[in-house]
Amino acid sequence: MSLSAWITSIAVGIVLYGGLAWCIMMAVRAEREKRDEAEHGSSEPR
Amino acid sequence: MAAVGSAIGLGNLWRFPMVAYENGGGAFLIPYIVALITAGIPLVILEYAVGQYFQGSSPGALGKVKKPFAMIGWWALGVGATISFYYAVIMGWSWDYLVFSFTQPWAGGPENAAAFFAHVLRRTSGPGEIGVISWPVLIGLAATWICIYWIIKKGVLRVGKVVMLTVPLPALLTLLILIRGVTLPGAMEGLKWYLTPDFSALLSGKTWLQAYAQVFFSLSLGFGILTAYASYMPKRSDISNNAFITSFADAGFAFFAGFSVFSILGYLAQAQGVPIAEVVEGGPGLAFVVYPTAISLMPGAPLIAAAFFLTLLTLGIDSAFSIVEGVVAGLRDKWNISQNAAAGGFCLFGFVVGLLFATGAGLYWLDIVDHWMNNYGLVVIGFLECIAIGWFYGTKKLRAYINEVSDFQIGWWWDVFIKWITPLALGWALVANVVEEFKTPYEGYPTWALMAGGWSVVALIIIIAAILTAIPGTKREREEM
Numbered sequence: 075m076s077l078s079a080w081i082t083s084i085a086v087g088i089v090l091y092g093g094l095a096w097c098i099m100m101a102v103r104a105e106r107e108k109r110d111e112a113e114h115g116s117s118e119p120r
Numbered sequence: 121m122a123a124v125g126s127a128i129g130l131g132n133l134w135r136f137p138m139v140a141y142e143n144g145g146g147a148f149l150i151p152y153i154v155a156l157i158t159a160g161i162p163l164v165i166l167e168y169a170v171g172q173y174f175q176g177s178s179p180g181a182l183g184k185v186k187k188p189f190a191m192i193g194w195w196a197l198g199v200g201a202t203i204s205f206y207y208a209v210i211m212g213w214s215w216d217y218l219v220f221s222f223t224q225p226w227a228g229g230p231e232n233a234a235a236f237f238a239h240v241l242r243r244t245s246g247p248g249e250i251g252v253i254s255w256p257v258l259i260g261l262a263a264t265w266i267c268i269y270w271i272i273k274k275g276v277l278r279v280g281k282v283v284m285l286t287v288p289l290p291a292l293l294t295l296l297i298l299i300r301g302v303t304l305p306g307a308m309e310g311l312k313w314y315l316t317p318d319f320s321a322l323l324s325g326k327t328w329l330q331a332y333a334q335v336f337f338s339l340s341l342g343f344g345i346l347t348a349y350a351s352y353m354p355k356r357s358d359i360s361n362n363a364f365i366t367s368f369a370d371a372g373f374a375f376f377a378g379f380s381v382f383s384i385l386g387y388l389a390q391a392q393g394v395p396i397a398e399v400v401e402g403g404p405g406l407a408f409v410v411y412p413t414a415i416s417l418m419p420g421a422p423l424i425a426a427a428f429f430l431t432l433l434t435l436g437i438d439s440a441f442s443i444v445e446g447v448v449a450g451l452r453d454k455w456n457i458s459q460n461a462a463a464g465g466f467c468l469f470g471f472v473v474g475l476l477f478a479t480g481a482g483l484y485w486l487d488i489v490d491h492w493m494n495n496y497g498l499v500v501i502g503f504l505e506c507i508a509i510g511w512f513y514g515t516k517k518l519r520a521y522i523n524e525v526s527d528f529q530i531g532w533w534w535d536v537f538i539k540w541i542t543p544l545a546l547g548w549a550l551v552a553n554v555v556e557e558f559k560t561p562y563e564g565y566p567t568w569a570l571m572a573g574g575w576s577v578v579a580l581i582i583i584i585a586a587i588l589t590a591i592p593g594t595k596r597e598r599e600e601m
Binding site for chain 2: 075076078079080082083086087089090091093094097098100101103104
């Protein structure tokens with residue numbers, strides 16, 4: 075494969091799969107924060 | 121997960137790689153990503169937000185913006201229903217080929233595979249010669265509708281369980297076929313054809329048009345599916361991040377499927393000693409003629425063929441049942457009937473209408489109806505959705521809700537895309553398609569066939585949508601609007 079083909083596919087791969095990984099990471103982090111909040115929230119009134 | 125499954129369908133495997141190949145190879149990926157960002161993602165966000173905020177199926181949700189806009193929703197469901205009638209037939213072929221995988225009756229070269237495909241379909245010489253119903257296709261069609269009914273009859277709970285299998289399984293199977301493909305002689309030559317960029321294609325309007333069309337069809341926009349699925353979510357669920365995940369997963373799968381397709385095409389071209397341009401084909405020809413021919417030349421062909429047709433089935437089934445679920449949700453909300461009754465009634469109706477596509481002329485009619493639904497159904501609906509929300513409801517109001525519930529904020533750019541960029545891009549695509557239609561009759565079909573299977577079907581859907589909007593539904597529906 076030519077160099078331009080390699081560069082294009084790597085760049086597109088970074089955008090698509092990097093973007094997907096970043097979004098999944100955000101979703102996991104938001105979920106964890108919600109869970110932590112719920113746990114702390116339930117222990118505070120005691 | 122269900123929305124990802126709905127977006128990733130047969131088109132990712134058999135349409136994207138061919139469109140990329142025909143429009144500048146690797147260079148096509150640039151307009152594709154631009155189209156994804158400027159039209160795909162903003163519209164996915166819009167459809168999710170409308171469904172989740174108004175908590176209704178497409179007609180119900182859009183009807184809450186302004187009552188006449190319910191017609192856009194019914195139009196979307198009409199187009200979705202029509203697509204499901206022939207999509208189920210393609211899945212019927214996949215069932216048949218899955219069974220045939222173990223005997224490989226198509227082996228012996230592309231001519232043999234093409235003749236076998238024509239034999240299975242009992243294909244006639246043109247749309248005017250209806251011929252007879254093919255029994256294998258009829259059985260496959262019935263199996264598909266039974267599966268769809270079984271999955272959706274209890275609503276989203278069973279859908280949620282099924283997509284845990286039907287989303288990862290085709291990805292895994294495609295990866296296995298890819299690994300097999302790239303280890304074959306000629307594979308790198310195939311990949312070279314897929315990825316080598318021809319930057320001059322970027323100067324052609326057609327390339328950009330194709331990129332917008334591909335993004336639009338691939339993301340299941342304009343069917344009312346995303347709106348229906350979002351309506352099942354609690355009002356505080358994330359929207360923007362889910363929209364980005366759906367869009368990136370869909371595009372990522374299409375890009376990855378291209379490697380699998382072109383490695384196999386490279387192998388086939390080398391095995392037959394012909395240039396790759398001679399073996400390249402998209403759509404059903406790729407899945408039911410070219411791929412089976414290539415697979416029949418490999419050691420362990422029955423297993424690879426079974427894996428391939430299982431991939432087609434699992435890719436197709438979640439798209440199929442999501443389209444049907446969108447329609448069923450609309451009918452159920454309108455008349456307050458049970459999920460089971462709406463699903464059963466629609467699946468039976470879909471099976472009966474689908475019989476036309478199971479005849480000897482079915483492939484021709486399928487091709488014509490598919491062309492019109494994609495080019496004049498979905499694009500117009502996307503355009504009208506942008507107008508309804510962008511100019512009548514107000515993007516700022518909806519964006520405020522999206523940002524309130526989402527993992528990350530979307531900015532003013534979304535308003536610009538929904539009000540200006542996306543409708544302009546879709547309007548341009550629409551005008552260009554209509555001009556092309558009158559210049560060259562689609563695929564050389566006779567005018568009467570294009571009128572009957574194309575424009576008449578579009579007109580019929582619009583009339584039905586207008587009637588469904590005008591007639592009163594249940595008391596609850598009237599109160600909500």
